Amino acid sequence: MDISTNELAALTVVLLATGMLFYANSTRRAPLPPGPRGLPLLGNLFQFDVMRPYPQYLKWAQKYGPVFSVKLGGQRIIVLNSSEAADELLATRSKLYSSRESPHVGFDLVSDQQRMLFMPYGREWKIARKNVHSLLGPGPSKQMGKTQDLESRVMLHDLLCHGETSITEEFVEGPRGEVPERHWFSVVRRYTTSVVMMLVYGRRIHRIVGDPELHKVYDLMSNFTHVSQPGRYMVDALPVLRWLPDMLAPWRAEGRKTHKREMDFWGKLFSDSRTAFLNGTGLNGFVQSYLRARTEAGLEDLPGNGATEDAAGWMRDKLITYTAVTIVEAGSDTTSTAVFSFVLLMLSNPDALQRAKEEMDAVVGSSRMPDWEDEDKLPWLTACIKETLRRAPPAPLGIPHKVDEDDVYNGYLIPKGSTVIGNIWAIHMDPVRYPDPTAFKPERFYNPDGKLNWASGPDTHNRDHYIFGWGRRFCSGKYLAEASMFIVLSRLIWGFDFYAASDPQTGKARLPDVNDVDTFTDGLVTAPKIYPVGFKPRSEKHAEMIKASYREVQNDWQSMGLAGDER
Numbered sequence: 164m165d166i167s168t169n170e171l172a173a174l175t176v177v178l179l180a181t182g183m184l185f186y187a188n189s190t191r192r193a194p195l196p197p198g199p200r201g202l203p204l205l206g207n208l209f210q211f212d213v214m215r216p217y218p219q220y221l222k223w224a225q226k227y228g229p230v231f232s233v234k235l236g237g238q239r240i241i242v243l244n245s246s247e248a249a250d251e252l253l254a255t256r257s258k259l260y261s262s263r264e265s266p267h268v269g270f271d272l273v274s275d276q277q278r279m280l281f282m283p284y285g286r287e288w289k290i291a292r293k294n295v296h297s298l299l300g301p302g303p304s305k306q307m308g309k310t311q312d313l314e315s316r317v318m319l320h321d322l323l324c325h326g327e328t329s330i331t332e333e334f335v336e337g338p339r340g341e342v343p344e345r346h347w348f349s350v351v352r353r354y355t356t357s358v359v360m361m362l363v364y365g366r367r368i369h370r371i372v373g374d375p376e377l378h379k380v381y382d383l384m385s386n387f388t389h390v391s392q393p394g395r396y397m398v399d400a401l402p403v404l405r406w407l408p409d410m411l412a413p414w415r416a417e418g419r420k421t422h423k424r425e426m427d428f429w430g431k432l433f434s435d436s437r438t439a440f441l442n443g444t445g446l447n448g449f450v451q452s453y454l455r456a457r458t459e460a461g462l463e464d465l466p467g468n469g470a471t472e473d474a475a476g477w478m479r480d481k482l483i484t485y486t487a488v489t490i491v492e493a494g495s496d497t498t499s500t501a502v503f504s505f506v507l508l509m510l511s512n513p514d515a516l517q518r519a520k521e522e523m524d525a526v527v528g529s530s531r532m533p534d535w536e537d538e539d540k541l542p543w544l545t546a547c548i549k550e551t552l553r554r555a556p557p558a559p560l561g562i563p564h565k566v567d568e569d570d571v572y573n574g575y576l577i578p579k580g581s582t583v584i585g586n587i588w589a590i591h592m593d594p595v596r597y598p599d600p601t602a603f604k605p606e607r608f609y610n611p612d613g614k615l616n617w618a619s620g621p622d623t624h625n626r627d628h629y630i631f632g633w634g635r636r637f638c639s640g641k642y643l644a645e646a647s648m649f650i651v652l653s654r655l656i657w658g659f660d661f662y663a664a665s666d667p668q669t670g671k672a673r674l675p676d677v678n679d680v681d682t683f684t685d686g687l688v689t690a691p692k693i694y695p696v697g698f699k700p701r702s703e704k705h706a707e708m709i710k711a712s713y714r715e716v717q718n719d720w721q722s723m724g725l726a727g728d729e730r
């Protein structure tokens with residue numbers, strides 16, 4: 164049979180169309196993943212604590228399997244509870260699964276759509292992400308090693324001065340996780356926040372008590388994690404409510420007010436950086452470097468949102484402001500949470516702590532403090548850090564992704580527009596992957612040959628844990644975070660005997676129970692609530708070295724043109 168070119172083309176079109184139709188139908192025919200039955204309109208909104216969903220999500224994972232589906236009002240949420248499902252969808256198919264369900268209040272109103280963390284997958288996000296990566300990739304993040312070294316020495320000195328303060332004084336955490344400034348948590352938070360402030364603005368946090376910036380950063384961050392928790396506002400779940408007039412939509416005024424508060428603070432840090440750059444008065448951070456490069460490209464003034472339309476895609480002022488905010492927010496609370504959990508888990512497991520001290524004494528001894536080159540020689544400490552991150556992931560549900568197209572996984576439909584959550588908590592509690600998952604067992608990661616492999620990168624076949632998320636949205640700050648955890652925790656183990664408060668009646672250690680969800684805050688980042696710990700130098704020699712090192716660091720700050728510490 165002879166077929167003309169036109170007939171061949173027509174046949175091809177018909178076959179393609181039939182194929183597409185068949186695919187579309189089969190996609191539509193696939194059932195949704197199983198899940199708990201909900202109410203009309205409201206879905207499963209009132210069946211779990213939306214501010215702390217991970218315990219209920221684990222129960223549903225155990226009941227429904229690796230993928231289940233719930234609805235929050237109009238919002239479909241697909242929860243991936245096995246590493247296979249999460250790796251396949253969020254990493255292997257990441258082209259489809261890299262968007263975000265940007266919360267209306269947290270993103271549109273509070274962030275004026277400029278906060279990278281919640282940006283949908285698209286050009287603006289790619290531009291912001293590229294710039295962040297140039298700062299935080301494996302090579303560039305190494306340049307922060309000196310700051311991390313110096314700031315961690317200051318932290319040791321602060322713990323020395325702190326001693327038993329948080330055991331002897333009565334402290335109460337604020338209703339939204341506010342930490343009293345003389346509590347040991349503040350000592351750690353000063354470290355993590357100062358590191359990211361240096362990175363972004365080239366300025367330090369040089370006080371713990373009475374530092375207006377430290378307070379403001381945490382105040383704004385805590386507010387933001389609360390407003391952006393999925394389910395926090397009905398309007399996030401029911402978009403139709405966006406049409407309500409102002410008098411029936413109190414979240415609108417609240418969101419705009421919060422945006423103004425954010426801009427009063429973050430906007431000022433941006434303009435300070437700009438002034439410093441224009442006056443040539445030091446302050447070398449991401450914002451200044453970016454403004455310098457932009458000015459050299461002839462774009463000194465670029466107010467407004469988003470990026471230029473040309474191929475260079477220069478970020479305008481507000482996008483720079485909020486990209487900087489994202490780095491500070493994403494980098495400070497998460498890292499300090501990991502430190503608080505490490506101390507809690509080590510105190511709850513004294514044998515593991517003792518072994519870490521013995522390893523430290525054998526490798527480092529008492530005549531110097533640990534440094535970067537010791538990392539490979541402290542495999543037990545590394546295993547304890549990894550096990551902390553597995554047992555108490557700072558963000559147990561990560562940051563939810565969103566799928567851009569209908570997709571099918573294991574015969575189930577994943578509808579376009581669904582929020583897709585990689586359930587880090589359920590994966591870390593999987594007894595097949597991690598036998599006896601609620602126990603703290605650093606030996607599961609222990610590699611006695613001393614070869615250090617963090618195995619937390621995007622390689623899905625080689626991962627210890629999932630705290631940094633997946634695929635194209637994978638945490639940009641992993642290298643900086645791991646370096647901070649190593650330098651801070653190795654020096655803590657080296658320099659201090661830390662201990663829990665004891666019950667005056669029984670004499671037993673008074674430690675929060677890691678198995679009790681109430682030990683942790685709610686919100687996207689789940690940190691231990693404040694708990695008392697005392698810090699005693701391991702010997703007079705250790706104490707003297709810590710003091711001497713603190714004095715030296717002050718000279719470093721001075722020679723770098725930075726604010727010295729005020730205590």
Ligand code: HEM
Pocket residue numbers: 279280281292295299359489490491493494495497498501556557558561562563564630631632633634635636637638639640641643644
């Ligand atoms: C222990 C510490 C940390 C944890 C547990 C953590 C966790 C996460 C998680 C779960 C995500 C979302 C990943 C996803 O969507 O799949 C994320 C994103 C991000 N992280 Fe981290 N992070 C940590 C430290 C840091 C640090 C130190 C920085 C920077 C200084 C940082 C910067 C970012 C940024 C910029 C994103 C946004 C990625 C995007 O939306 O494209 N993180 N992080």
